[in-house]
Structure formats: C-alpha cells, structure tokens
Amino acid sequence: MGLDSKIDLKAKFRGALLGSAVGDALGAPVEGYDMEMVRSVYGGEWEMIYGRYTDDTEMTIGVAESLIENKGFNGADMALKFIQNYNVKRGYGPGSKEVLRRIREGESLADASGKLFGGRGSYGNGAAMRIAPVGLFYFDTSDMLWEIAYKSSNITHSHELGKAGAALQALAVALAVRGQKEDMLLKLKEVVKTVMYTSKLGKLKALLDEGATKKRVISELGNGVVAFESVPTAIYSFLRSDNFKDSVVYAISLGGDTDTIGAMAGAISGAYYGEAAIPKAWLERLEDGEKGRSYIKKLAEDLCQIKLQLLQGRY
Numbered sequence: 001m002g003l004d005s006k007i008d009l010k011a012k013f014r015g016a017l018l019g020s021a022v023g024d025a026l027g028a029p030v031e032g033y034d035m036e037m038v039r040s041v042y043g044g045e046w047e048m049i050y051g052r053y054t055d056d057t058e059m060t061i062g063v064a065e066s067l068i069e070n071k072g073f074n075g076a077d078m079a080l081k082f083i084q085n086y087n088v089k090r091g092y093g094p095g096s097k098e099v100l101r102r103i104r105e106g107e108s109l110a111d112a113s114g115k116l117f118g119g120r121g122s123y124g125n126g127a128a129m130r131i132a133p134v135g136l137f138y139f140d141t142s143d144m145l146w147e148i149a150y151k152s153s154n155i156t157h158s159h160e161l162g163k164a165g166a167a168l169q170a171l172a173v174a175l176a177v178r179g180q181k182e183d184m185l186l187k188l189k190e191v192v193k194t195v196m197y198t199s200k201l202g203k204l205k206a207l208l209d210e211g212a213t214k215k216r217v218i219s220e221l222g223n224g225v226v227a228f229e230s231v232p233t234a235i236y237s238f239l240r241s242d243n244f245k246d247s248v249v250y251a252i253s254l255g256g257d258t259d260t261i262g263a264m265a266g267a268i269s270g271a272y273y274g275e276a277a278i279p280k281a282w283l284e285r286l287e288d289g290e291k292g293r294s295y296i297k298k299l300a301e302d303l304c305q306i307k308l309q310l311l312q313g314r315y
C-alpha cells in the first residue's frame with residue numbers, strides 16, 4: 001500500500017500511543033469494578049483521577065522503544081526492554097510476572113512463556129494491551145503486521161488465543177491509521193482464522209446492528225482479562241462511537257478489565273482520530289515524570305520518523 005499523503009501519520013501515531021496511555025490511566029482506578037461501581041466513581045464527569053498508568057502502558061513503551069532502536073522487531077531486545085522497564089507497582093498479570101522472572105533468571109526466550117498455565121501458555125490480554133506500536137509500525141503491511149504481532153506476543157503469551165487477540169488488536173490499530181473504520185470489521189474477518197475470534201466478530205456485528213445494551217455487550221463479548229473478551233470489546237467500543245472520548249468512556253463504563261479495554265479502545269481511536277481528538281484535560285493529567293506523557297509522545301514521533309524513512313527507502 002502506498003502512503004496517502006493526506007494522512008497525518010505523526011498525529012495518528014501520537015494519538016494511538018497517548019490515547020492508549022490515557023485510556024489505561026482513566027481505567028486504572030476502577031479495574032475489576034462492575035458497571036454500577038464504575039458509575040459511582042466517575043459519575044457523568046469522567047475526570048482523570050490520578051493520571052497514573054499501569055503495566056499496559058509500561059509494556060507498550062517497551063515495545064515502542066525496541067522497534068525504534070532496532071528499526072523493526074528484535075525479540076531478545078524487546079524482552080530485555082520489558083525487564084528493564086518492569087516496575088511491579090504497575091500491576092502486572094501473574095503470568096507476565098512469572099515469564100519476565102524466568103527470562104530474567106536466564107531461561108531461554110523460546111521456552112519461558114510456553115511453561116505457563118500447564119504448558120499451554122497464557123491467553124490473557126497482556127500481549128494485546130501492549131501491541132499498538134506494532135500496529136502503527138506495520139500499518140501498511142498486513143502480512144508483516146500479523147507475523148510480528150505473533151512473535152512479539154510469544155515473548156509472554158504463547159497460547160494461540162493470546163497471540164491471535166493481539167494480532168487482531170494490532171490490525172485494528174493499523175486499519176485505524178489507514179482511516180478504514182467502515183470496513184474494519186470486514187477486513188478483520190478476512191484475516192482471522194481462529195474460531196473463537198470469528199464467532200466474536202460475528203456477535204460484534206450483530207450487537208452494532210441492534211444498538212445493544214451494555215449488559216448484552218458484556219454477556220456476548222465479555223469484559224474480562226482474557227484476550228478473547230477484552231479485544232473484541234475494545235474494537236466494539238471504537239466502532240460504536242464517533243469520537244475519541246465516547247469510545248474510551250464507553251469501554252471503561254462496562255467495568256471489568258477497564259484499564260486494558262480503555263487502553264485498547266484508546267489506541268484504536270487515537271490512531272483513527274489523531275492526537276488532537278484526545279481531551280486536553282485528560283492529557284494534562286497524564287503523568288509526566290520519567291517515561292511519562294512527554295516521553296510517550298516522543299516515542300510516537302520517533303516511531304513515525306523511522307517508518308517514514310523506511311517507506312522512503314532510506315535504510
């Protein structure tokens with residue numbers, strides 16, 4: 001696919017990474033809450049409470065840093081970035097915690113993630129929640145995108161459902177960069193092979209058509225910590241909305257894994273609408289210390305710069 005010169009790629013890259021961090025930080029204080037409890041915290045105001053991001057963003061930063069430094073995918077380096085950035089206080093899932101410990105202690109990359117959950121690997125959403133930079137960097141090449149989404153997921157999530165969920169989320173981000181919202185579902189269906197996701201995408205379409213209640217969305221798609229619940233729900237949140245704020249607010253209002261569904265909806269919406277669509281008040285409250293808001297913005301710019309140079313054949 002050639003690059004459409006009308007697309008402001010930098011605004012979209014910044015939108016995706018900042019949008020993801022904002023969704024994470026907004027969802028974090030209510031992670032694990034049900035719909036009513038979320039409403040009692042946020043009311044109708046939806047003001048950013050702490051602005052502190054969680055593991056979702058910390059790992060996204062690692063993915064971006066590694067893609068930038070290597071001008072593409074390097075699994076050993078990406079794992080190293082995860083380990084270097086790791087801060088237990090950011091609230092990692094138990095599986096990811098264990099894999100990172102195993103790698104840190106010298107276990108081979110190829111083996112570490114496969115040992116989880118009785119040797120089947122994790123299908124948690126931890127690979128999907130961090131995949132936005134892959135969706136951005138490979139936005140113009142679906143085959144590469146799919147391959148790298150799988151490889152980067154495999155570092156911590158070796159279960160097919162964990163990897164396919166991440167690839168689906170990456171492709172949603174890529175299609176959003178390309179401005180393909182109308183035919184997003186169609187395009188996703190074309191590449192998805194796993195029955196679980198084919199079935200979820202079918203339900204997603206039916207729910208959009210009927211203008212479903214939140215209760216139905218939760219019971220049909222799910223809002224839990226496993227990839228096959230939260231990824232379809234994040235995509236649904238984007239598709240049912242016509243602006244960044246509504247999409248992220250809706251994603252979090254469902255309760256459940258709110259930081260992660262918020263982050264994934266924020267990544268897709270940010271990639272589609274661009275940085276300017278993110279409410280300023282949310283952005284201003286997003287933490288800005290070491291590897292905070294300014295750093296994330298710079299990562300998005302660097303990732304974009306390298307992508308543009310690659311497209312122009314400069315490397």
Ligand code: R7I
Nearest residue numbers: 091092093094095096117121122123124125126225257260
């Ligand atoms: O996927 P992961 O990194 O967790 C990410 C979540 C996000 O919500 C973050 O915001 C953070 O809070 O954590 O961590 P994993 O432990 O690999 O997967 C998450 C959960 O999914 C696990 O703790 C299990 O409950 C479930 N799960 C599985 N359950 C049974 N069998 C994942 N894989 C399996 C499985 O194979």
Ligand code: MG
Nearest residue numbers: 054055056259
């Ligand atoms: Mg989190």
Ligand code: MG
Nearest residue numbers: 257258259260
């Ligand atoms: Mg979460």
